[in-house]
Amino acid sequence: MTRFTLPDLGEGLQEAEIVRWHVAVGDQVKVDQPMVAMETAKAIVEVPSPFDGVIVALHGKPGDTVGTGAPLVDFSLAATAATATTDPGIARGGVVGRMPESDTVIQNAPQANARTATRRTRAVPAARELARRLNIDLDAIRGSGRDALVTLDDVLGASPAAPAAAKPHIPVATSSMRPAMEGTESGEIEILRSLRRAMAQSMTLARDNVMECTVFDDADIEGWSAQGDYTVRLLRAIGAGCRAEPGLNAWFDGSTQGRRLFHHIQVGIAVDTRDGLLVPVIRDVGNRDAAALRAEVNRLKAGARDRTLPATDLRDFTIMLSNFGVMAGRYATPVVVPPSVAILGAGRISRDVVAVDNRIEAHRRIPLSLSFDHRCVTGGEAVRFLAGVIGDLQLPA
Amino acid sequence: MAKITLVDGINMALGRALADDPDVVLIGEDIGINGGVFRATAGLQQKFGTLRVQDTPLAEGLIAGMAVGMAAQGMKVVAEIQFMGFLYPALDQVANHMARLRNRTRGRITCPVVIRMPHGGGIHAPEHHSESLEVLFCHHAGLRVVCPSTPARAYGLLLAAIREPDPVIFLEPTRLYRMAKQDVSDDGKALPLDQAFVMRAGDDVTIVTWGAMTYETLQAAEQLGQEGINAEVIDLTSLSPIDHDTILDSVAHTGRLVIVHEAARNAGLGAEIAATVAEKALYDLLAPIERVTGYDTVMPYFALERAYIPTVARIVEGVRRTLQG
Numbered sequence: 113m114t115r116f117t118l119p120d121l122g123e124g125l126q127e128a129e130i131v132r133w134h135v136a137v138g139d140q141v142k143v144d145q146p147m148v149a150m151e152t153a154k155a156i157v158e159v160p161s162p163f164d165g166v167i168v169a170l171h172g173k174p175g176d177t178v179g180t181g182a183p184l185v186d187f188s189l190a191a192t193a194a195t196a197t198t199d200p201g202i203a204r205g206g207v208v209g210r211m212p213e214s215d216t217v218i219q220n221a222p223q224a225n226a227r228t229a230t231r232r233t234r235a236v237p238a239a240r241e242l243a244r245r246l247n248i249d250l251d252a253i254r255g256s257g258r259d260a261l262v263t264l265d266d267v268l269g270a271s272p273a274a275p276a277a278a279k280p281h282i283p284v285a286t287s288s289m290r291p292a293m294e295g296t297e298s299g300e301i302e303i304l305r306s307l308r309r310a311m312a313q314s315m316t317l318a319r320d321n322v323m324e325c326t327v328f329d330d331a332d333i334e335g336w337s338a339q340g341d342y343t344v345r346l347l348r349a350i351g352a353g354c355r356a357e358p359g360l361n362a363w364f365d366g367s368t369q370g371r372r373l374f375h376h377i378q379v380g381i382a383v384d385t386r387d388g389l390l391v392p393v394i395r396d397v398g399n400r401d402a403a404a405l406r407a408e409v410n411r412l413k414a415g416a417r418d419r420t421l422p423a424t425d426l427r428d429f430t431i432m433l434s435n436f437g438v439m440a441g442r443y444a445t446p447v448v449v450p451p452s453v454a455i456l457g458a459g460r461i462s463r464d465v466v467a468v469d470n471r472i473e474a475h476r477r478i479p480l481s482l483s484f485d486h487r488c489v490t491g492g493e494a495v496r497f498l499a500g501v502i503g504d505l506q507l508p509a
Numbered sequence: 510m511a512k513i514t515l516v517d518g519i520n521m522a523l524g525r526a527l528a529d530d531p532d533v534v535l536i537g538e539d540i541g542i543n544g545g546v547f548r549a550t551a552g553l554q555q556k557f558g559t560l561r562v563q564d565t566p567l568a569e570g571l572i573a574g575m576a577v578g579m580a581a582q583g584m585k586v587v588a589e590i591q592f593m594g595f596l597y598p599a600l601d602q603v604a605n606h607m608a609r610l611r612n613r614t615r616g617r618i619t620c621p622v623v624i625r626m627p628h629g630g631g632i633h634a635p636e637h638h639s640e641s642l643e644v645l646f647c648h649h650a651g652l653r654v655v656c657p658s659t660p661a662r663a664y665g666l667l668l669a670a671i672r673e674p675d676p677v678i679f680l681e682p683t684r685l686y687r688m689a690k691q692d693v694s695d696d697g698k699a700l701p702l703d704q705a706f707v708m709r710a711g712d713d714v715t716i717v718t719w720g721a722m723t724y725e726t727l728q729a730a731e732q733l734g735q736e737g738i739n740a741e742v743i744d745l746t747s748l749s750p751i752d753h754d755t756i757l758d759s760v761a762h763t764g765r766l767v768i769v770h771e772a773a774r775n776a777g778l779g780a781e782i783a784a785t786v787a788e789k790a791l792y793d794l795l796a797p798i799e800r801v802t803g804y805d806t807v808m809p810y811f812a813l814e815r816a817y818i819p820t821v822a823r824i825v826e827g828v829r830r831t832l833q834g
Contacts, residue, residue: 155811209635209638211547216689217692235792
């Protein structure tokens, strides 16, 4: 028989109380198997078996206090004899709590894993994120920043170019000449997030580049013969404005001071979606009749709402229309999106008190807000355009 | 060479320092006759006598104050604080005097003191026995803070700390005291006090950790390795000063950083590392920096301590978040 006495369970404590036994007389136990939970003044400590053997006697029952050094457990050892360390008190018991122990050997040799030699593209975090969302391979971009750092402009400049046929020729293509909504043809959720992001970027571009000026007026439509198709009339009026003054149906690149006037009128219509601003484009507005325009507006609006428009419907507008007054708002300062140079805003139609000869009458009027890029459009050109718009809108049909 | 545990490595380094340098003196609670609660000083008083290995009263302020006074008079003091939660009474002496002696005397007097103490939980101990308070020291100029994670480093760094003319806070990861063994020869060779160690090389993510968390972190790295994700694991080791160069070099390679520490997250050392990487290596990062830490609450009693200490699963999860970003 071998006797195991209670070791010092921590910091020189004199005694400990038995909380519960995990073993009973007759049990076969192995080294390190928990035998008993002992409560000291500091903690509940699990006391492991120092031997392989059979329990012969337990000295004490739960609640009993056992002095350090007093008998705790008697063993009958296995034939292989004691495997306990020579001083279990030092090796196991004499600490606070329970020390993890193992015979794991840490190898002194350095780890065999090695790095593979690669040098990644360095990029501004926002550029990295934009490239991810636009599905552009960052490593394929040559960074223009310090130490080949890829900037936001580098990513915008690398966004996929449109097929040449679908895109009017621009003297010098720069990022600022790019219609803002490329790469949004897919209906994926991620693209919806990027819509709003693209809006932020194109608005920032506009703020940083465009010298914007806005002029306000009203079109009196009391004389409309029937109810009239509001959006189609506005499109037609833009055509009339462009005929009166072609300088607003144009693109402008500030970096080269290059201006290009267009023969065809491609009107981008601002469509408000839950995920941000979409600008589908109505082609060749000047040469289409009302029915064709209405059909095209319907198609684009539906496509914008369910995000099924192909990229070709979303780029290369030459002038913009924002028909924001459907719910509220009379006048605004619509933002000119480079490289286009003008945007016409139409507010909520209301019945206004107007002077007719010397009488007072109430007429239905459309409030108009025309923003233009004063870098390349003069005030005179803008109001000539606006006069053309108003003149067409005020026709009975 | 002998296969020894981390606490054996500390004992061996202390014995070597006592034998090599007559100015070295050990002080602390129960370190003499008892050999220390973790047996770090076992046998040393018997071998070197009561003048070289002195038991002190249970008064941490006194221990630190004694150390300052003895060091100012030319001795090299190795003081043991029994558990990290007991250090607060000593902090006045450490922060206001020990750390400042060189500065206060314009370099005439240094303060060669090592304060050893257990660091971190995981051993089922009661309150005040499981804290991870390294930032208290890292924030003070004039102190070095070191935390070894292997027996060999415990030996080499403790020798370096004792030979260092300025005060060193020497944090011993409690649950690694006997966790594993390593071949360590008692050759008296010190290791550099201000270097991080790359424990595992990899391409995909850098994990910086220290102390006992190296254990879970290496397990997490192995688990990720089986999925083909190669983590580079850095054992920071020197918590003040931080070896930023090693971290920045690794992040430039992997582009992702996860910091693992047992201490609470708020104003933890991980924040300092993250801030430095953001300042110096933002353009190298492929994903936001991730921290896997203890929680901003009191270290719980032993029944819940495993819920507090970052687990292998939490580290793996942290790495996965950086791979998504």
